[in-house]
Amino acid sequence: MxxxxxxxxxxxxxxxxxxxxxxxxxxxxxxxxxxKSVIDPGTGQFTFEYLSKFFERKFYWITILNSFKVTVAATLLSMVIGLPLAYMMRKVKIKGSKVIEILVIISYISPPFIGAYAWIQLLGRRGVVTEFVNNLFGTQFDGIYGFAGIVLVLSLQSFPLIYLYISGALKNLDNSLNEAAESLGYSNIQRMFKIIIPLIIPTMLASALLVFMRVIADFGTPMLIGEGYRTIPVLIYTQFMSEVGGNDGFAAALCMIFIVVTLVLFLVQRIVASRFSYSMSALKPMSVEKVKGYKNILSHAFVYFVVLLAILPQLVVTFTSFLETKGGQVYTGNFxxxxxxxxxxxxxxxxxxxxxxxxxxxxxxxxxxxxxxxxxxxxxxxxxxxxxxxxxxxxxxxxxxxxxxxxxxxxxxxxxxxxxxxxxxxxxxxxxxxxxxxxxxxxxxGQISPSLEEAAISLGAxxxxxxxxxxxxxxxxxxxxxxxxxxxxxxxxxxxxxxxxxxxxxxxxxxxxxxxxxxxxxxxxxxxxxxxxxxxxxxxxxxxxxxxxxxxx
Structure with missing residues (x-):
């Protein structure tokens, strides 16, 4: 047209x-x-003072390393959870699978910081689980604050993204390849690593990079439970809020550094998508099978446990919203x-x-x-x-x-x-x-044919x-x-x-x-x-x- x-x-x-x-x-x-990141507001001259301030002081540049540690750990853990969950949901007949998929989606669309707050209720210093464990075993567990807590919350909130992507890829997987490997004597584990994973590697990489970009930019979770473990979004926020009305050049420099980091990640994602993308036509799609014995028990136990952990924040905040509190922090147990x-x-x-x-x-x-x-x-x-x-x-x-x-x-x-x-x-x-x-x-x-528009125009529209x-x-x-x-x-x-x-x-x-x-x-x-x-x-x-x-x- x-x-x-x-x-x-x-x-x-x-x-x-x-x-x-x-x-x-x-x-x-x-x-x-x-x-603002490269201009001195007093003299108007070009300067690297703000950028060099970041790299010269360990207090500042360590936040980049912290962010990468958290992001890499959360991405890998999300993959470890999301990949087997997607495979089991596509391969094994799980009771209540439709409800489970909806619960996974609900956990995905929930803000990560709500998950952080819910886990504070459970595993914070005064959390229900924390007090129970400490009283039962006489321990001094101080809660999930810091690196471990951030990774836990972000992983449980991010693995649904891995699940959704890989589940979609498994739909397009031709199961005849899997069956051929089985006829050659490959076990389930061998087929998983020799056939399934190589075929869905492009999807795994794409979803992992999306999780990586999402996690590294998250502010609410590390702010709520990070405490002394600072990430770069938290540093940007604290520096900017403390310097409003004064010298905000350093805050601008932090923003530019963060933009460069996310830009590199974005370009990596585009390169990976272009080099590893291909389409599959499932002549014989993967079908759900009913298994028996310990495999059935283990499959159901894994799926139910993972989904419970994922949806737990929503259950906790909803339940505690109906509990009476003293001073806002201590729950009395009364509705x-x-x-x-x-x-x-x-x-x-x-x-x-x-x-x-x-x-x-x-x-x-x-x-x-x-x-x-x-x-x-x-x-x-x-x-x-x-x-x-x-x-x-x-x-x-x-x-x-x-x-x-x-x-x-x-x-x-x-x-x-x-x-x-x-x-x-x-x-x-x-x-x-x-x-x-x-x-x-x-x-x-792209799915609408231009001929439809041409037909309307030919009729005088x-x-x-x-x-x-x-x-x-x-x-x-x-x-x-x-x-x-x-x-x-x-x-x-x-x-x-x-x-x-x-x-x-x-x-x-x-x-x-x-x-x-x-x-x-x-x-x-x-x-x-x-x-x-x-x-x-x-x-x-x-x-x-x-x-x-x-x-x-």
């Missing part, structure tokens, strides 16, 4: 407007971060609605409505821009849309804490004074989730009318399903919100975090339960819209 040759048609105008929005909310903030009374009647309920209101506004903007950008980059290819396509992918490499700080730099002074407003919160949500919506919308448009009456309606089911998943992640956003919020724009995630920091565990549980229920309802709506019980990632 030929593009309209008029220089200022609606498509070119839309492209330029969207590009301006992205330049304002992505390129401009990142430019200011770069500028009570006091926590909900505190947050719904004695506190400002605006944090709940802020979450829904800003989330809905963000999703509307994401859907509109996502559909337009994907259409322009697929159907109206030119130099400008290619630039737009590239700029729209930048948020992939911007961690939430870096985005929040860059927004403060960009929108605290004239001519763009947006700090403390709803708009800056909404745009942070939009920028964070936009690439994922664009990617999914682009895939949907304009290009814009064809877009509104033909393309958009065909895209909507898939786009709305993707919007629901984006909504779940938007309302769970913490890393940028914790930097940008004010008392008038506080969200549920920020409230949960602040209540935990203040030691008001009862209130934190009630807020967490509301967020969890909202996510579950949204997930059920997603299932209703798509007519399936799976999530594409």
């Amino acid at each position: 030929k593009a309209n040759k008029k220089p200022f048609n609606i498509w070119n105008t839309s492209t330029l407007l969207i590009l301006c929005i992205f330049l304002l909310f992505i390129a401009f903030p990142l430019f200011l971060v770069l500028k 009570s609605f006091d926590n909900y009374k505190n947050i719904l009647f004695m506190k400002n309920t605006a944090v709940i409505w802020n979450t829904y209101k800003m989330g809905i506004i963000a999703i509307i903007i994401i859907v509109v821009l996502g559909v337009l950008i994907s259409y322009l980059t697929v159907r109206k290819k030119n130099a400008i849309t290619n630039i737009l396509d590239t700029v729209s992918m930048f948020p992939f490499i911007i961690p939430g804490s870096v985005l929040g700080i860059s927004f403060i730099f960009a929108f605290s002074d004239k001519p763009f004074v947006l700090s403390g407003t709803v708009l800056i919160m909404v745009m942070s949500f939009v920028i964070r989730r936009m690439p994922y919506t664009i990617r999914s919308s682009t895939a949907i448009i 304009s290009e814009t009318k064809t877009f509104r009456k033909v393309v958009v309606p065909m895209m909507m089911p898939g786009v709305m399903a993707g919007a629901i998943m984006s909504w779940i992640t938007v309302i769970s956003e913490l890393s940028s919100s914790i930097i940008l919020y004010t008392s008038g724009t506080q969200t549920l995630t920020v409230s949960i975090y602040t209540e935990v920091i203040r030691g008001n565990y009862g209130n934190a549980s009630a807020y967490s339960a509301i967020l969890t229920v909202t996510s579950i309802i949204s997930l059920l709506l997603f299932f209703k819209l798509t007519g399936k019980r799976e999530v594409s990632v």
Whole structure:
């Protein structure tokens, strides 16, 4: 289909407007971060003082090593859990498998910091399990704080991503290869390592890299249970918050270092995806088999135990939200609605409505821009849309804490004074989730034949009318399903919100975090339960819209 040759048609105008929005909310903030990291505010001269300060002091550069240690350990542990779980769910007939898959998805969409808070309730210094073990064995276990706790929480929250990817790959695996190996005398273990794993290595690498990027940028978990074990997102937050109003060049330098790290990871992911990608046609898909004896017992025990650990944070926060507390921290064991009374009647309920209101506004903007950008980059290819396509992918490499700080730099002074407003919160949500919506919308448009649009135009419809009456309606089911998943992640956003919020724009995630920091565990549980229920309802709506019980990632 030929593009309209008029220089200022609606498509070119839309492209330029969207590009301006992205330049304002992505390129401009990142430019200011770069500028502040290498320019001395007093003299205006170029300097490496802030960057050298980071590398000269072990207190600072050790955070990169800490982040890599945590990320590598959590990624490997996620793989160790997710790979066998996906294989067993595809190979062995597990009772309640449909419910199990839904529980795994729920554990995946839950914010990691809720998991951290829940494990504090269980294995913190005053945790239920901690006190039980110490009283029973006379030990002095001090809780899961530090490296081990961070790895535990992030692994249990990340392995569902590995599971979802590998489970999808196993669907496309031709089981005749597995059967051929069996006929040659290969055992189950040998077939696993000689046939299955080599065939799904591209998927394993892709999912592992996504987990790696997600874990290394996580702020809430190490902030809540890391204590003395500092990671780079925590260092960025603490340095920026302590230096607001003073010298923020060092905070900008930390942001640039973090961007470089995530950029390298992103490029590695793209290289791996291009070199190791291939398609499989399952002439004979892997079928679920009913096993007997100890294999059946061990398979069920492993699956149920892993899923229980994954869903435990949601169960804990929901249960404790109905328990009475003394001083906010000590649970009396009595059931009570006091926590909900505190947050719904004695506190400002605006944090709940802020979450829904800003989330809905963000999703509307994401859907509109996502559909337009994907259409322009697929159907109206030119130099400008290619630039737009590239700029729209930048948020992939911007961690939430870096985005929040860059927004403060960009929108605290004239001519763009947006700090403390709803708009800056909404745009942070939009920028964070936009690439994922664009990617999914682009895939949907790729499945729509251009001949349908050409037929509408040949019948007298304009290009814009064809877009509104033909393309958009065909895209909507898939786009709305993707919007629901984006909504779940938007309302769970913490890393940028914790930097940008004010008392008038506080969200549920920020409230949960602040209540935990203040030691008001009862209130934190009630807020967490509301967020969890909202996510579950949204997930059920997603299932209703798509007519399936799976999530594409």
